[in-house]
């Protein structure tokens with residue numbers, strides 16, 4: 027059994043910002059090739075600042091915890107700042123993930139970046 031930090035358990039049991047934003051300014055969907063899990067991310071942006079962010083994850087507990095954490099990290103940041111959030115940042119903010127679960131944390135940052143890139147594409 028992998029050992030999870032308190033923060034991972036907290037975000038897994040009480041995930042923040044779960045849901046959907048209708049007509050989002052940016053939308054990203056990524057799949058995890060390792061396990062087949064799926065994550066969707068929605069952002070509402072005003073003046074390049076992320077004002078609202080929601081996610082839906084069809085994945086494991088670590089995927090839920092990392093998505094929840096990434097939404098907290100991204101909220102209130104500019105889109106360019108949020109693009110700088112790395113997979114490593116997310117895992118570190120959660121006080122680490124078991125090594126066999128690190129691949130799950132990739133999904134959250136990737137979905138966020140996909141949503142931001144979608145926003146940037148639409149803006150052009």
Ligand code: FES
Pocket residue numbers: 058061062063085086087088089129130133
């Ligand atoms: Fe699929 Fe964790 S096992 S994201």
